[in-house]
Amino acid sequence: MKVAVVTGASRGIGEAIARALAEEGYALAIGARSVERLKKLAEELGGEVFYHHLDVSRPESVEEFANKTIERFGKVDVVVANAGLGYFGRLEELGEEEFHEMIEVNLLGMWRTIKAFLRNLKETNGVVVAVTSDVSARLLPYGGGYTATKWAARALVKTFQIENPDVRFFELRPGAVDTYFGGSKPGKPKEKGFLKPEEVAEAVKYLLRLPKDVRVEELMLRSMYQKPEY
């Protein structure tokens, strides 16, 4: 049985990816800070699901999550580094704490997650799905701090790929998605340009079904109602 790790699986895109991978027959290790939500999801999915508290902004939390995952399953085939958050507004009004949190979670959290599982991923010739954003290579006024963390995360993922050719790194770059992101709530109309998290999860299923010698280095997907900006 293949084993997939999903960070930030308590809601939104991560939850949808966890559901999709459970349907595909993966054993799952899911992490986030909201353990009650993870527990509920694990119970609902049934089967081989390990859930554990994870705060990717704390190195020791990532280490513990990785160690317990390996103790439970003995290996990892896929790591979906998805945990992330965004604060928005004019750059000069972005608070120090908010900017630091985005760097800790979106950038350092992704780095910690990938490096914690890298040895195991090499053993299985595994896959990293790094959830960045369509803004990982474009500009977004009033989202400069968030955008900077995603550009940096993109640089990190590409460098991991160069240094580790035996692991495949997929950079997943969604446009706007209807989740809790940025303090919003799900239920936003499709016509406003939001993808559903299940649609993003469908793309992940597609990526993971491809033959092992195919490396999709990045995939940007956006609703047809979102303005095409580059």
Ligand SMILES: NC(=O)c1ccc[n+]([C@@H]2O[C@H](COP(=O)([O-])OP(=O)(O)OC[C@H]3O[C@@H](n4cnc5c(N)ncnc54)[C@H](OP(=O)(O)O)[C@@H]3O)[C@@H](O)[C@H]2O)c1
């Ligand atoms: N929604 C969009 O429009 C959009 C577009 C492009 C990219 N993205 C990216 O997609 C990813 C998922 O976002 P989403 O839209 O699904 O947002 P969401 O609904 O707010 O979910 C965010 C997830 O990240 C987790 N998380 C946040 N901080 C964490 C931390 N310190 N440690 C561990 N987990 C943490 C949250 O869990 P807990 O709070 O329980 O820890 C939650 O499960 C993010 O990387 C985001 O940047 C989102």
